[in-house]
Amino acid sequence: MTQRIAILGAGVMGETLLSAILASGHPVDQVVISEKRADRAAELRAAHGVDVADNAEAVAGADIVLLVVKPQDVPALLDEIAGSVSPAATVVSLAAGIRTDTMRAALPDGVAVVRAMPNTPALVGEGMFGVSPGPGVTDQQLAAVVSLLESGGRVAVVDESLQDAVTAVSGSGPAYVFYLAEAMIAGGVAQGLDLDTARTLAAQTLVGAAKLLSESPDTAEELRRRVTSPNGTTHAAITTFDDRGVKDGLVAGVVAAAARSAELSGPA
């Protein structure tokens, strides 16, 4: 049976999920969105032919409800939908730092809650979602959420205690990759490449390297070693990175992101 999906909040990530779900073949008449900004709602209705409703209407009759508003807007949204959500529904929060116990406390008994951390490559169907079911979520309910999110990329099911780590690696991770891209492009331009060519070289290198890492059984370190000829160009680059503490700095950045995620979630 086709599940009825409500997407609450249709900003960057909400539209990304909407597009992915529709592109996977989910019937548009089984999807409804709600969006606080009327002009944005109208834009999405025109672009995707999707129904727009207010939050309470959107969740009534929905099997899966996706909360895609900013973390600070989630508590008020949960209060708004608590009276209309079906007890058989699964409510999935994609907001950073919102815990399943917070969701459970705000929603009627029996409503299944799931926490998910997406990332922006879902825009091109290559997202990574870290998903944690709340207590009592059945295998069937979890499978339905996993299958829905897989329309936007890959899904890893992790214990909720690991969500800060997931946020630090894959949630924020695209920004680290773009940071690396900025540096590769700047270095290329400094060596005489035009901006477009430098961007193409860097982007395709990241796509190719990511594909190789994803498909190869070898470690990232081994794949790096294979590019590094003795005393060659890569060796010159990596030695310079190491001399400047680049890897240590990146590891520290991932740790700082996880710490900030824990701080944003508040005390357990």
Ligand SMILES: NC(=O)C1=CN([C@@H]2O[C@H](COP(=O)(O)OP(=O)(O)OC[C@H]3O[C@@H](n4cnc5c(N)ncnc54)[C@H](O)[C@@H]3O)[C@@H](O)[C@H]2O)C=CC1
């Ligand atoms: N953008 C990213 O890279 C990632 C975002 N996320 C999470 O996704 C969530 C959404 O982020 P974005 O889409 O980037 O934000 P956004 O600001 O683009 O979208 C949020 C949308 O929700 C709407 N909204 C706010 N309150 C509402 C309400 N009560 N009812 C209906 N609509 C309401 C806003 O008008 C806005 O259009 C956040 O919680 C964020 O933590 C998670 C991982 C990555």
Ligand SMILES: O=C(O)[C@@H]1CCC=N1
């Ligand atoms: O930077 C942030 O807080 C959000 C969560 C993960 C990606 N963006």
